Amino acid sequence: xxxxxxxWRFTASDLGLLxxxxxxxxxxxxxxxxxxxxxxxxxxxxLFMTVNIPAPEAMAWTVAVLEFAGGLLLAVGLWTRLAAGLxxxxxxxxxxxxxxxxxFVGAAEFEVVLLLACLALTGTGSGxxxxxxxxxxxxxxx
Amino acid sequence: MRSGRxxxxxxxxxxxxxxxxxxxxxxxxxxxxxxxxxxxxxxxGLALHRDKHYAQAIKEYDRAIALxxxxxxxxxxxxxxxxxxxxxxxxxxxxxxALALRPTFPQAHDYVAxxxxxxxxxxxxxxxxxxxxxxxARLAHCLLxxxxxxxxxxxxxxxxx
Numbered sequence: 694x695x696x697x698x699x700x701w702r703f704t705a706s707d708l709g710l711l712x713x714x715x716x717x718x719x720x721x722x723x724x725x726x727x728x729x730x731x732x733x734x735x736x737x738x739x740l741f742m743t744v745n746i747p748a749p750e751a752m753a754w755t756v757a758v759l760e761f762a763g764g765l766l767l768a769v770g771l772w773t774r775l776a777a778g779l780x781x782x783x784x785x786x787x788x789x790x791x792x793x794x795x796x797f798v799g800a801a802e803f804e805v806v807l808l809l810a811c812l813a814l815t816g817t818g819s820g821x822x823x824x825x826x827x828x829x830x831x832x833x834x835x
Numbered sequence: 836m837r838s839g840r841x842x843x844x845x846x847x848x849x850x851x852x853x854x855x856x857x858x859x860x861x862x863x864x865x866x867x868x869x870x871x872x873x874x875x876x877x878x879x880g881l882a883l884h885r886d887k888h889y890a891q892a893i894k895e896y897d898r899a900i901a902l903x904x905x906x907x908x909x910x911x912x913x914x915x916x917x918x919x920x921x922x923x924x925x926x927x928x929x930x931x932x933a934l935a936l937r938p939t940f941p942q943a944h945d946y947v948a949x950x951x952x953x954x955x956x957x958x959x960x961x962x963x964x965x966x967x968x969x970x971x972a973r974l975a976h977c978l979l980x981x982x983x984x985x986x987x988x989x990x991x992x993x994x995x996x
Contacts, residue, residue: 735969743938794935
């Protein structure tokens with residue numbers, strides 16, 4: 694790899710991947726923060742209890758941390774595949790257990806978009822505008 | 836330290852967004868996107884419901900739902916009317932539909948708990964109390980008192996407040 698060239702020149706695909714990461718990152722980061730710091734934690738536990746998610750309190754902590762940390766990781770582009778994969782799994786559960794009975798338009802559509810975006814990122818990775826790419830670049834230069 | 840400033844700005848934006856109020860739930864509200872005809876039928880149902888003409892209110896709520904008004908408030912209010920005319924099993928099924936459409940609907944948890952209490956199922960009533968106390972402490976307090984007394988009608992407020 695030519696270090697000097699790939700350090701500063703980004704392709705349209707890299708910008709596209711940055712955009713693909715930015716949307717879900719913002720949504721998950723804010724929703725994770727709402728659960729952890731914004732008073733939505735009890736509401737999440739209540740939701741999980743209503744739809745019969747096992748160990749609702751522990752699962753609410755897990756989901757809150759996953760959304761906050763996962764959103765942050767997607768934003769900066771670090772461990773993108775792992776974070777996107779876990780968030781995709783969360784969205785799949787949300788669609789099946791909560792959103793599906795509510796229909797698609799105005800209900801499941803939002804989670805479906807997030808699921809597909811996360812699945813796409815699981816396949817593509819973060820692109821070159823990311824911490825991951827910077828770290829890989831340093832390793833290859835060494 | 837430009838990156839430090841960006842980090843502080845990002846955290847400030849997140850904290851500002853976390854301060855947004857949670858969505859309010861009101862059994863008299865109609866969500867956006869419901870057809871005008873369904874809204875009219877729902878409002879007619881509400882007027883009859885307020886005057887305790889439950890059987891007639893049921894017809895209007897049914898009509899609202901048939902006209903495409905599949906929103907949780909319609910199912911919740913329909914269930915309330917069925918409960919008040921003594922059709923507890925039917926009301927429980929309708930509360931379940933309301934809760935499937937909006938699992939964090941405080942009034943539906945309150946009322947379905949009372950329906951279970953009317954059936955003598957204190958355990959399920961308590962389960963919904965446990966959910967409700969995480970959603971609306973004041974409603975939950977009133978429900979707990981009803982459960983303690985074994986009286987589903989104690990503090991039973993038709994509009995949840």
